[in-house]
Amino acid sequence: MLQCSNIRLSLGDRALLDDLSVIINPGDRIGLVGPNGAGKSTLLKIIMGLQEVDGGQVSLSKSESLGYLPQDGVEPDFSLSVVEEVETIYQEIFDLERDVQALQKSLGELNPTDADYDQKLDQLGIMQNQLEQSGLYSLRSKVEKVLSGLGFSSVDFHRTTKEFSGGWLMRIALAKLLLQDPTYLLLDEPTNHLDIESLQWLEQFLSQYNGAVIVVSHDRSFLDGLTNRTLAIRQGSIHDYAGNYSFYERKWAEERELLVNAQKNQEKHIKETQEFIDRFRYKATKARQVQSRIKQLEKIDQITVEEELGSVSFRFPPPERTGQVVITLDQVTKRYGAHEIFNGIDLEIEREDKIAVVGPNGAGKSTLIRILCGLEPIQGGTKKLGHNVQHAYFAQHQADELDQKEDALGIMMSAGSGQKESTLRSLLGNFLFTGDDVFKKVKVLSGGEKSRLALAKMLLSPANFLIFDEPTNHLDMSSKAVLQHALQQYEGTCMIVSHDRSFLDPIVNKVLEVQPGKLRVFLGNVSYYLDKKKEEAALASLSEGGNSSKSTASAAYKSSHPTQSTEPVQRFASKKDQKRWEAERRNALSKRIKPIKAKIDRVEADIEKAENRLAEIESMMAETDFYEDPIRVKEVSIEYEQCKKELTDQMYQWEEYQQSLEHIQQEFDQGTLGTDGA
Numbered sequence: 001m002l003q004c005s006n007i008r009l010s011l012g013d014r015a016l017l018d019d020l021s022v023i024i025n026p027g028d029r030i031g032l033v034g035p036n037g038a039g040k041s042t043l044l045k046i047i048m049g050l051q052e053v054d055g056g057q058v059s060l061s062k063s064e065s066l067g068y069l070p071q072d073g074v075e076p077d078f079s080l081s082v083v084e085e086v087e088t089i090y091q092e093i094f095d096l097e098r099d100v101q102a103l104q105k106s107l108g109e110l111n112p113t114d115a116d117y118d119q120k121l122d123q124l125g126i127m128q129n130q131l132e133q134s135g136l137y138s139l140r141s142k143v144e145k146v147l148s149g150l151g152f153s154s155v156d157f158h159r160t161t162k163e164f165s166g167g168w169l170m171r172i173a174l175a176k177l178l179l180q181d182p183t184y185l186l187l188d189e190p191t192n193h194l195d196i197e198s199l200q201w202l203e204q205f206l207s208q209y210n211g212a213v214i215v216v217s218h219d220r221s222f223l224d225g226l227t228n229r230t231l232a233i234r235q236g237s238i239h240d241y242a243g244n245y246s247f248y249e250r251k252w253a254e255e256r257e258l259l260v261n262a263q264k265n266q267e268k269h270i271k272e273t274q275e276f277i278d279r280f281r282y283k284a285t286k287a288r289q290v291q292s293r294i295k296q297l298e299k300i301d302q303i304t305v306e307e308e309l310g311s312v313s314f315r316f317p318p319p320e321r322t323g324q325v326v327i328t329l330d331q332v333t334k335r336y337g338a339h340e341i342f343n344g345i346d347l348e349i350e351r352e353d354k355i356a357v358v359g360p361n362g363a364g365k366s367t368l369i370r371i372l373c374g375l376e377p378i379q380g381g382t383k384k385l386g387h388n389v390q391h392a393y394f395a396q397h398q399a400d401e402l403d404q405k406e407d408a409l410g411i412m413m414s415a416g417s418g419q420k421e422s423t424l425r426s427l428l429g430n431f432l433f434t435g436d437d438v439f440k441k442v443k444v445l446s447g448g449e450k451s452r453l454a455l456a457k458m459l460l461s462p463a464n465f466l467i468f469d470e471p472t473n474h475l476d477m478s479s480k481a482v483l484q485h486a487l488q489q490y491e492g493t494c495m496i497v498s499h500d501r502s503f504l505d506p507i508v509n510k511v512l513e514v515q516p517g518k519l520r521v522f523l524g525n526v527s528y529y530l531d532k533k534k535e536e537a538a539l540a541s542l543s544e545g546g547n548s549s550k551s552t553a554s555a556a557y558k559s560s561h562p563t564q565s566t567e568p569v570q571r572f573a574s575k576k577d578q579k580r581w582e583a584e585r586r587n588a589l590s591k592r593i594k595p596i597k598a599k600i601d602r603v604e605a606d607i608e609k610a611e612n613r614l615a616e617i618e619s620m621m622a623e624t625d626f627y628e629d630p631i632r633v634k635e636v637s638i639e640y641e642q643c644k645k646e647l648t649d650q651m652y653q654w655e656e657y658q659q660s661l662e663h664i665q666q667e668f669d670q671g672t673l674g675t676d677g678a
Contacts, residue, residue: 001025002064002184002212007046007056009039016042018236020056026064026183028212031223031245034233036432036476040216043233044068044186060184067182071189074173078162082152082172085161086143089176093134100127146175149201151194151361167193167361178205187215191222192473195361196499196526218476220245220502235304250652254645256305263303273297317417319464319492322351323387326465326493327372333380334367341367344381345519347512349493351386356504356526357497359514365497368514369393369467372495392463394471399450402442408453409438417460430482431456431475448474455483464492472500501526592664600657603650610647617643 002024009017016039024030032040045051047058048068060066076085087094103124110117135142147157150171161172170193177185185206191199203225206213214231217223223230223245230241230248241248273293280286329347333340341364349355349372357365370376371383373393402411412424419427428438431452442450451474458466466487472480480503487494487507495512498504504526511522511529522529617640620626626633 001059001061002047002066003059004043004047005056005059007043007058008054009042009046009051010054015236017046017053017233020233020236020238022231022238022240024184024212024214026212027210028214028229029207029227030212030214031227031230031248032214032216032233033223033230033245033248033477035478038233039236040233041071041188044188044214044216047184047186064183065180066184066186067177067180068186069170069174069177069188069190071192072166072170074169076161076169076172078160081158081160082147082164083140083143083157085172086147086175086179087139089180090139093131093136093139096127096131096134097136100124100131103127142179143175146178146205149198149205150175151198171198174202178209181210183211185209185211185213187213187217189216189218191217191219191499193361194499196358196501196530197360199499200530218472218480219500220477221500224502254648258641259303259305263305266300266303270297270300270302316459316486316490316492317462319462319490320388320390322389322464322493324351325349326351326353326386326389328384328386329371329381330384331381332371332378332383334364334371334376335379340517343517345517347519347521349495351493352491353493353495353510354487354490354508355495355510355512356508356529357495357512357514358499358526358529360516363514363516365514366395366469368519369469369495369497373467389465390463391465391467392458392461393467393469394455394458395469398454398458399447402450402454402457404443405441407439407441408433408445411442411453411457412460415457415460417462419460427456427459427482428453431479452479459483459486466490466492466494468494468496468498470497470499472498472503501530589664593661596657596660596664600654600661603654603657607647607650607654610643610650614640614643614647 004020004022004024007017007020008015020043032043034040042051046053048066049058050068077088080088103120107117107120107124110120144154144157148154152168152171161169164172170190174187174190190202194202199219199222203222206215206226213226215223215226225244227244228242230243230245232239232241232248232252239252241251243251273296277290277293277297280290283290326349327347328349329345331344331346332342333344334342357369359365367376371378373391374383375393403414406414408428409421409424412419412428413421425438428434432449433440433453433456440449442453445453455471455475471483475483480500484503484507487496494507496504496508506525508525509523511524511526513520513522513529522532524532617636620636621640626636
C-alpha cells in the first residue's frame with residue numbers, strides 16, 4: 001500500500017499542496033487530473049522522492065517498488081542500440097549469467113578430487129537454478145514484444161539510440177519502465193509521443209498490468225478506457241472519485257452546482273448578518289445580539305468554489321470560399337536521399353473536408369502535410385492547389401518563430417484579426433495565460449507555453465485550409481475544448497495529425513491513414529476508422545483459419561476502394577458447417593448480452609424504486625403542514641436531493657448498458673462478433 005500523509009508544499013505564498021492525504025492500493029487504475037499548475041506532476045515527483053516537501057511523508061513497504069516516467073528529460077546511453085539500452089534493466093541477470101559461465105569454466109579446469117570441487121559444484125547448482133527462475137531465456141522476446149507494441153520495427157531494434165528523436169527516446173524509457181514491472185507505475189503524460197496504434201497497445205497493456213497505475217494525461221479516451229478511479233487535485237486538496245474521467249466530470253459538475261448554491265446561500269446569510277451588525281452596532285439594547293452575530297461570522301468556514309477559466313465562444317473568422325477541390329496530389333514521389341517515403345501516391349481534398357491524419361510514427365504523416373503546405377519539395381508527380389486556397393500550418397516548431405521580444409497579448413494583437421482586446425485576453429485565458437501572464441515576453445515562456453500561444457494565434461487566422469500537426473500535446477482539457485469547438489464551427493477545410501480520439505471524433509468527417517508508402521481514406525470519424533480496422537483484422541484472421549470450427553470458413557474483403565463499406569462474405573464447405581457457425585455466433589451473442597441484460601434488470605428495479613420514493617417525498621412536500629417542522633423539512637430535503645442524485649447516476653448507468661447492448665448487436669449484425677464472444 002502506497003500512502004501519502006498530510007503532504008504540504010508551498011510555492012512562495014501559494015499553498016500548492018495543502019495537507020494532502022491519499023492511499024493507493026495495488027491494482028488501482030488511477031487518473032490523476034486537475035488544471036495545469038495544480039500540482040499533478042509535483043505530486044508524482046514527491047512520491048518518487050524527487051521533490052522535497054514542507055511537511056508530511058510518503059510510506060511504502062519494503063517489498064513494493066516504484067517506477068516513474070517523467071514528461072521529458074530522458075537520456076539513454078547513446079552508444080547502445082535500442083535493444084541493448086532496454087536490456088540494461090536486466091543487468092543483474094546478465095551478471096549472474098556471466099558468473100555462471102565463469103564458474104563452469106573454473107570447474108572444467110579443476111580435478112574432481114580437489115578439495116573445493118564439491119563446494120563449487122553445489123554453488124553452480126544454486127546459481128543455475130537462480131538463472132532459470134530469472135526468466136533469462138525469455139527476456140529478449142519480452143523486450144521485442146514491448147518495443148514492437150510501442151511502434152519500433154525489427155530494423156529499429158539494432159539502431160543506436162542517438163538516431164532517434166526525443167519522442168522515440170521517451171518510448172524507449174517507457175519500454176524499460178514497463179518491463180521492470182514495478183508495484184506502482186507513475187506515468188506523466190505518456191501518450192504525448194504515441195500514435196493511435198501504440199496508444200491502443202499501451203492502454204491494453206496497462207489494463208492487464210499486475211501493479212497499480214497512476215497516470216497524468218489530458219487524453220479523455222485513454223483515461224476512460226484505462227482508469228477505474230480518479231484523483232482530482234483542486235486548490236491544494238485531493239478529491240477521490242470511484243470511476244473514470246467521464247464519471248468524475250459528471251460528479252464534479254453536480255458537486256460544483258451544489259457548492260455554488262451553498263456559497264450563494266452562505267453569502268446571503270453573511271450579508272444579512274453584517275447588515276444587522278452595521279444597523280444596530282451602536283444601540284445598547286441590541287448589544288448582546290450584535291456581539292452574538294459577530295461571533296457567528298467569525299466562526300463561519302467560508303465556502304470557496306474553484307474558479308473556472310472564462311469560457312469564450314470563439315469562432316474562426318469566416319474564410320473566403322474555395323473551389324470544390326482544395327488540393328490534389330497526383331502520382332507524387334518523395335525521397336530523402338536514397339530513402340523513399342512515397343512513390344506514386346494520389347490524394348484529393350475537397351472543400352469543407354475535416355480530415356484526421358493517422359498512422360504509425362515514421363510512416364510519413366508530417367512529411368505529407370509539409371508537402372501539402374509547400375514546405376517539402378517532391379521528386380515526382382504533381383501537386384495542384386485549388387482556386388482561392390489560403391493555407392495556415394501549425395506544428396510544434398511554429399512556436400520558435402514567434403517574436404521573442406513581444407509579449408503574449410502583443411502577439412495576438414499583431415495577428416491583425418481586428419478582435420477586441422477583451423476577446424483576445426479571454427482566448428489567451430483559455431490557453432492558460434491568465435492575469436498578468438498575458439504580459440510575459442515570449443523569450444521567457446516554456447516550450448509548452450510557446451506552443452499554446454502559437455496555437456491561440458492560429459485561431460485568428462483568416463485561412464480557408466488549416467493544417468495542424470499534434471496541436472493538443474500541451475493543452476489541458478479546457479483548452480482542448482476551446483480548440484475543438486472552434487474547429488467544429490469552422491467553415492473551411494482542415495487536416496489534423498493527432499492521436500487524441502476524443503478530440504478528433506466530434507470534428508472530423510474523414511480519416512486519412514498513412515502507412516509506409518501508401519494512403520487510405522475512410523469516411524467517418526476516428527472511432528469508425530478503428531472499428532473498420534478491427535473488422536478487417538477479424539476478417540483476415542478468419543480467412544487465415546483459426547480454431548477447428550473456423551477451419552472451413554473464409555472471408556473475402558474488397559479493399560480496392562477503402563472509402564466504401566465492404567460487408568464480410570462467408571463461404572462454407574457445407575450447410576452443416578454454416579449451421580454450426582451460425583449456432584456458435586448465436587451462442588456468442590447470448591454469452592455477451594446475458595450479463596448486461598441482468599445488470600439492466602437490476603438498475604431498472606433501482607430506478608423504479610428511486611422514482612417511487614421521489615413521488616412519495618413530493619407528495620409529503622405538497623402537504624400544507626409539511627413546512628411547520630423545520631427539522632423534518634431539512635431531513636426530507638436532504639433525502640430528496642440524494643435520491644435525485646442517485647436516480648441520475650442510475651439513468652447514466654442504464655444508458656451505458658443499453659449502448660453496450662446496441663454495440664454488441666451491431667457487431668452481430670455486421671458479422672464481426674467472434675464465435676468465442678470476443
